[in-house]
Amino acid sequence: MKALDHKLWRDLWKMKGQALAICLVIASGVCTYVMLISTMQSLNVTRDMFYGDYGFSDVFAPLKRAPENVARRVTEIPGVSQVETRVVANVKLDVRGFPEPVNARLQSIPDDGKPVLNRLFIRRGRSVDPAKDNEVIVSEAFADAHRFSPGDSLGAVINGRWKTLVIVGIALSPEFVLQTRPGAISPDYKRYAILWMGRTPLGTAYNMKGAFNDLVVTLSPGARAEDVISGLDNLLERYGGLGAYSRENQISHRFLTEEFKQLQRSAQIFPVIFIAVAGFLLNVVISRTVSTQRDQIAALKAFGYDNLSIGIHYVKMVLLIVLIGVAIGIGAGIWLGRGLGRIYMEFYRFPYLMYELKPSVAITAGMISIFSALAGTLFSVRAASLLPPAEAMRPEPPARFRRTVLEHIGLGRVLSQPTRIILRNMERRPVKTMLTVTGISLSSAVMIAGMFSKDAVDFMVDVQFRLHHREDMSVTFVDPASKKALYELKRMRGVVYAEPFRSVPCRLRFGHRSYRTSVEGIEQGSRLYRLLDMSLQAIDVPRSGIILTDYLGSMLGIRGGDMLTVEVLEGNRPEIRVPVAGLVKQYIGLMGFMDLSELNKVMKEGNAISGAYLSVDEKYRPEIYRRLVEMPRVAGAVVRKDEIRNFYETQAEALLFFTFVASVLGGIIAFGVVYNSARISLAERSRELASLRVLGYTRGEISYIFLGELACLTLVSIPPGFVIGKGICIYVAKALESDLFRIPVIIGNGTYALAAAVVLVSACLSGLIVRHRLDHLDLVAVLKTKE
């Protein structure tokens, strides 16, 4: 078969441009697949390893206060394996040179420095000395954000008392792979910290000697988390249990899981598009090659080559293109996968990243590409090899043309001869035209789907921070306080306006479904915190009844007018039934909302508030921060602007990465499809075009006929591309919907414009390349060769 292999190489070399374009499309598909799956698997393996090595707990139970001996009774709950009690507190920090509120979660570690569960990976420094009451270990993300090293110190308000803490170590914990403040939309490493302190000093500071307020357990093999949770809830109720929850609802774990889901979904969608496009292109190119080589196939058959070896010859051609594409794709996928892994490591703090590409991933990617490419091409190869040689040797009959629809409806007269040629040509092969349009439209779809998260996130942030939250700063109290605390805040210099809120942890129940969240009490006519109806119009909280986030309503299967059971997890823990007054739109989190005084009434607690939203004068901000740190009643403060800024800072790199990758990939598809269809029509029609040239048509007129068709196809394919892109976005958004967040399907005009622009630019580029060939059409040669 040596001579045939020479033919193979030369044929490939002749169509190198097209082969390369297809290679790139395949490479893009394989690359996205490898990148996404390998990143997901690497993170997954890393996570499991970290969890395993450092004893991540299975169930978490926060509570108010319980004596240490309760722990023994926890061990008796069937299904519980290991138990660890801890003291946890929220504190305010004062970081020198950083005049913004910093909140922290301060968590105890046993005096011997060795937690049984959620063990610390000490990156630098050492564990705390139990004899000292001012030593802490800080989380790595926070330390990095402020460039802290062991030996540095920071101020903290611990149970109302100012204290200087010395950092002795920097650590990571499986509990805080994603270190984020509860209720925040993204991790904020500058303004939120995790600190670990010895149990004795921390217990002393919070009057928890011989007591605890947080408990973690692991399950024995085969045990069900739900059973243990209800056992814990029963046991801890009289100790102010706030409702136990499993890993699935632990915030860091939860975010990781969602991230994996997202990677998995993307890995399902994008590569499929690329591989389908590549399959289509290969089909077009190979069937074209086969049909020009009909007579060669016939001659080979006449010499006694059997169908199989002829088939293999063309299959080799396909395989070569595919394999080169797969190889480039795997290489690029590993490279981008590592890049993506690094970006993720900024968010997710693991002691290490086990980047790995399972051979099965590479093999799967290769197999999928090969099979779809072969499926696309075998048909034409088979059709060619089944033809009796004598028949195959005859040239294909001239293509049949018809008058076009446009001409039939009487527009024929206004069309010039060249325009007529364009139209007839497109109509002659409706399937091919359609597939080409689909192919080009997929390129804008890919870009829209790739960049969509940016617009959606912009929109979410806009709704969350400009429509829903409008305060400059929110302040939470250590314990529910009376309205007097609000006046204290209002009196502060620089505070323009203040509004109270009440936040009550509770479990909402309807029928057999329940969800643990909080009910927010808001004042009538609230200006800084507004509820939004389904069309995002601000509405007032009703005087009676409860309002739910729309997604929470559908999760509970509850509708307006139904009675909701609210099981309060605070104070004297009343259980109340309230009618659902309506639903509101919220993209982040799930909550219930009630009128503040109505909530106070059902709680039988006078006029307690949990915190306040403030509107402040910019000038006095630093002063206000300082005052808040000094106020013992204040547990923490969050500045809205900082939150938005931080959000974009943390997301920026990832968003840029995805936008960039999506544009490159979309451009590749557009280029691949347009270039290939241009080259093929050039090959098919060079005779016709050369004849027209001989008849006296100018280069410009010829180009118009030829490129006009491409321009038409490209323009026509943009709107369906937008539609397909939006469809993909809807699918992705639906698939990723969860109680954490719902991604709205919002696609900005900029995204549409960029997608269209990339398609047009790549179409023009390939048009120019082909135009160059067109201008150098060798009239004599073209007309002499038989085809």
Next chain:
Amino acid sequence: MDITRLQNDSSGPRIVFRTRCLTKVYEMGALKVHALRGIDLEFYAGELVVLLGPSGSGKSTLLNILGGLDTASGGQVTYLGKDLTRAGDRELTEYRRYHVGFVFQFYNLIPSLTAIENVAVVTEIANKPMKPEDALAVVGLADRQDHFPSQLSGGEQQRVAIARAISKNPDVLLCDEPTGALDSATGVVVLEALERVNRELGTTTVIITHNVDIAGMADRVVHLSNGLVTTIHKNTSRKSPADLHW
């Protein structure tokens, strides 16, 4: 199909091909073209037959069917007693691979292969082929072996096609207008090559031509017209190609 190599037989010349009531109808939609209307012919071992006839008379069609490139619509063709009309695709492939050398009317060289590679394509799968260089030397193209078809003239391409056909030392050589594109001098070179293969190796040879003069080198001349055999003429003595002029 197990076809043993042609042997000498004492009971008269052996029949290589026999056709009985051979018909071929091309259906083009409603239109039917009767290319062959019932051909009864024998071709004997080692003989050189020239097929003559006007354009469209069915010469190529007959040759294609003999060579296993096309299937008959009716009647029967046997090769050494084996029925080609009933042979399957695999048997026909094997038949073409090991027994037939074909020269196409339109050369059908593979454009992406050089002259020598075009010959090698055939010799690589044959049983006891010549060396491709030797086959090219026979047609006088030894010095052009690394040229691509596009770099060869029509006549040179045709000679490559002939080298390709004889290179596998076939049992039968079927040539569709092998000198169609050649001037008389080159034509003679080509015909000499064919004649030598026929004479020295005893290869049964069928040559289609429009050129009545070439008929002089044949053992027998078969005239076709409108899908039927009109006359069969037997030459008492074969002329050497060198003595032919046109």
